[in-house]
Amino acid sequence: MNNSYMPFRSEILEVIKHADVEYTFRMSYDRGDTHPVKPGQFFEISIPKYGEAPISVSGITDHSLDFTIRRVGSLTEEIFENYVGGHFFMRGPYGNGFDVNIFKGKEIVLITGGSGLSPVHGVIDYFADHMDECKSLNIISGFKSPDDILFRDDLKRWIADGMNFIYTVDAAPEGYEGNVGLVTQYIPQLPLKDFDNAIAVVVGPPMMIKFSIQELLKIGFDEEKIWLSESRKMCCGLGKCGHCRIGELYVCQDGPVFKYTTVRSFID
Amino acid sequence: MGYAVSLEKFQTVFDSWRKKYDVYAPKVFEGTGRFSETDVVRYGKVTDLADIDWNDRSEYSFKDILLPLSQTLLYFTEHGMTESEGPTRGTIVFLRSCDLHAVKRLDYMFLENGPEDSYYKRVRDGLKFVLMGCDHDFDGCFCVSMGTNVSTDYDAAVNVRSGGFEIDCKDPELAQAFLDMGAAEADVTPDAVMENSLTVKVPENLTSAVAKSSIWDEYDKRCIKCGRCTVACPTCTCWSMQDLFYTENGQAGERRRVQASCMIDGYTEVAGGLCFRKKAGERMRFKVLHKVLDFKKRSGFQMCVGCGRCDAICPEYISFTHCVEKLEAGMKEVSGHE
Ligand SMILES: Cc1cc2nc3c(=O)[nH]c(=O)nc-3n(C[C@H](O)[C@H](O)[C@H](O)COP(=O)(O)OP(=O)(O)OC[C@H]3O[C@@H](n4cnc5c(N)ncnc54)[C@H](O)[C@@H]3O)c2cc1C
Ligand code: SF4
Ligand code: SF4
Ligand code: FES
Numbered sequence: 001m002n003n004s005y006m007p008f009r010s011e012i013l014e015v016i017k018h019a020d021v022e023y024t025f026r027m028s029y030d031r032g033d034t035h036p037v038k039p040g041q042f043f044e045i046s047i048p049k050y051g052e053a054p055i056s057v058s059g060i061t062d063h064s065l066d067f068t069i070r071r072v073g074s075l076t077e078e079i080f081e082n083y084v085g086g087h088f089f090m091r092g093p094y095g096n097g098f099d100v101n102i103f104k105g106k107e108i109v110l111i112t113g114g115s116g117l118s119p120v121h122g123v124i125d126y127f128a129d130h131m132d133e134c135k136s137l138n139i140i141s142g143f144k145s146p147d148d149i150l151f152r153d154d155l156k157r158w159i160a161d162g163m164n165f166i167y168t169v170d171a172a173p174e175g176y177e178g179n180v181g182l183v184t185q186y187i188p189q190l191p192l193k194d195f196d197n198a199i200a201v202v203v204g205p206p207m208m209i210k211f212s213i214q215e216l217l218k219i220g221f222d223e224e225k226i227w228l229s230e231s232r233k234m235c236c237g238l239g240k241c242g243h244c245r246i247g248e249l250y251v252c253q254d255g256p257v258f259k260y261t262t263v264r265s266f267i268d
Numbered sequence: 269m270g271y272a273v274s275l276e277k278f279q280t281v282f283d284s285w286r287k288k289y290d291v292y293a294p295k296v297f298e299g300t301g302r303f304s305e306t307d308v309v310r311y312g313k314v315t316d317l318a319d320i321d322w323n324d325r326s327e328y329s330f331k332d333i334l335l336p337l338s339q340t341l342l343y344f345t346e347h348g349m350t351e352s353e354g355p356t357r358g359t360i361v362f363l364r365s366c367d368l369h370a371v372k373r374l375d376y377m378f379l380e381n382g383p384e385d386s387y388y389k390r391v392r393d394g395l396k397f398v399l400m401g402c403d404h405d406f407d408g409c410f411c412v413s414m415g416t417n418v419s420t421d422y423d424a425a426v427n428v429r430s431g432g433f434e435i436d437c438k439d440p441e442l443a444q445a446f447l448d449m450g451a452a453e454a455d456v457t458p459d460a461v462m463e464n465s466l467t468v469k470v471p472e473n474l475t476s477a478v479a480k481s482s483i484w485d486e487y488d489k490r491c492i493k494c495g496r497c498t499v500a501c502p503t504c505t506c507w508s509m510q511d512l513f514y515t516e517n518g519q520a521g522e523r524r525r526v527q528a529s530c531m532i533d534g535y536t537e538v539a540g541g542l543c544f545r546k547k548a549g550e551r552m553r554f555k556v557l558h559k560v561l562d563f564k565k566r567s568g569f570q571m572c573v574g575c576g577r578c579d580a581i582c583p584e585y586i587s588f589t590h591c592v593e594k595l596e597a598g599m600k601e602v603s604g605h606e
Binding site: 006206239267 | 341344348349377378382385476479507509512521525528535536537545
């Protein structure tokens with residue numbers, strides 16, 4: 001019997017520490033031929049006796065998957081304390097994810113808050129390797145404080161690759177030389193030439209998504225060209241447990257990536 | 269093929285069914301009702317035809333057979349995980365027309381919405397349904413309004429008659445016992461209620477815009493978020509995942525799914541305290557619109573089967589059907605705003 005709830009074992013290949021409470025776990029993955037993974041999709045990370053948590057894929061190679069996990073509660077605590085160097089169980093991939101084809105040939109805008117950078121990490125990686133396949137790539141990433149900045153090494157590499165990458169922190173100690181301020185304040189500075197050929201993705205906490213979209217609309221973005229990734233409580237990822245439902249949609253099945261115009265009328 | 273048999277003969281048939289199947293049916297459980305000293309009618313395993321309660325609508329439905337209150341999915345061992353064992357015998361379920369229609373709702377969720385759920389399927393494959401004809405309805409039934417008063421896709425259907433039973437048996441395996449005893453053949457149409465004293469009308473112009481109306485506000489104060497309405501509902505299917513461990517050193521344990529309710533605190537809560545629908549009125553709106561709008565938008569048919577159980581069980585006397593009746597006014601209110 002094909003049991004969708006049976007997780008498979010995956011070895012931890014490497015742990016990249018961004019901050020005390022945020023690590024990227026690089027996990028072995030040999031099922032790419034039968035179960036290909038797209039950026040924006042997620043897995044249920046499963047730790048026997050502690051439970052399961054939906055975690056987005058933050059990097060994809062032929063034989064590995066990255067998961068960038070924030071330590072917030074019982075299960076993620078257990079992952080940080082006892083699994084560094086060991087293995088996880090997991091099941092997935094789930095959700096629709098991002099189709100890189102919809103970005104090709106366009107002026108791309110990605111706006112992320114905190115770990116919202118994870119789901120689009122794979123999109124950035126793709127265009128970092130194929131800059132000729134898009135018109136331009138503009139990214140605004142916000143973090144709480146300088147200590148919370150994720151993927152520092154990637155940021156440097158991406159900037160060197162020629163993308164317009166702005167990262168900013170909500171607040172910083174005196175003497176901090178980087179950008180300080182919310183992501184919304186950098187949106188008017190986006191060097192966009194043709195809104196008809198632009199596409200934007202916003203990923204982050206609900207308030208950040210709301211205000212970023214307001215700002216995008218203000219500068220003239222077409223509402224049909226804005227996408228976002230939703231997050232809800234999820235117990236299954238399979239359209240069965242009901243927790244992620246909004247109206248007639250299931251975020252785990254129909255999302256988590258949605259067009260703004262679809263989600264706009266959502267009433268939780 | 270239809271048969272007319274005496275009580276004794278139907279008992280013989282029943283006994284032969286039980287050789288291969290466990291039988292579940294509404295039963296009276298004495299002294300375990302909502303109020304002390306009252307009885308409750310709910311589903312249980314029956315070993316004698318006389319145990320079946322033909323006179324009431326069960327307070328809780330059959331749904332625990334397919335979605336138990338708590339069900340082990342996986343066992344954890346030192347070496348990994350193993351799947352819990354499935355049923356070894358088939359099950360016959362005696363149920364009324366509304367509930368047989370509810371099975372279609374459960375099937376939709378577990379077999380169609382997303383990939384097939386193997387834990388549901390392995391029980392479902394072994395189920396046979398015996399329809400209990402309704403020669404009258406019960407307080408608060410509105411099956412006719414929801415189009416669930418007549419059922420045709422049963423394995424067998426039973427009408428209670430003075431001095432015996434009429435049975436329409438479609439399933440060849442269940443029919444064998446009637447053939448073996450040479451039961452008298454008869455033309456049998458399952459009893460069905462063609463009119464309820466309660467009618468409920470879901471407005472045709474209903475949209476999710478009604479969420480913004482004020483009709484939900486009264487529930488903020490009245491509803492105590494106990495979730496009984498969803499436990500009693502044969503079409504509510506939500507559940508949560510729960511891990512347990514048995515030993516101090518945590519070597520072994522299990523993963524279960526347990527029934528959950530959108531009316532109860534914690535249903536949407538995620539790490540960091542983010543929580544949707546804190547107010548009871550918002551939860552009522554989420555539940556009611558699922559039953560009469562959202563589910564249909566996705567599946568093509570209404571979720572609510574009109575069994576009336578939610579109204580009967582609410583300790584605060586909140587009525588789902590009154591709420592549905594208010595939707596029309598709610599739509600007027602929000603369209604007036606535009
Ligand atoms: C589609 C999606 C992608 C996500 N991607 C990431 C990611 O890449 N990195 C990351 O760090 N976090 C991510 N999260 C959030 C992450 O799932 C939660 O932080 C995690 O479940 C917390 O588990 P815990 O047991 O440590 O916390 P606790 O607070 O102890 O959790 C208690 C219970 O609530 C449930 N729960 C808590 N938060 C969530 C949540 N947001 N979604 C679903 N269930 C929850 C868990 O099942 C857990 O059993 C994502 C969430 C979703 C829905
Ligand atoms: S409607 Fe009634 S039964 Fe349902 S949660 Fe509220 S108080 Fe409980
Ligand atoms: S919502 Fe109420 S009337 Fe409708 S199926 Fe559920 S319990 Fe029965
Ligand atoms: S996570 Fe269970 S239905 Fe979507």
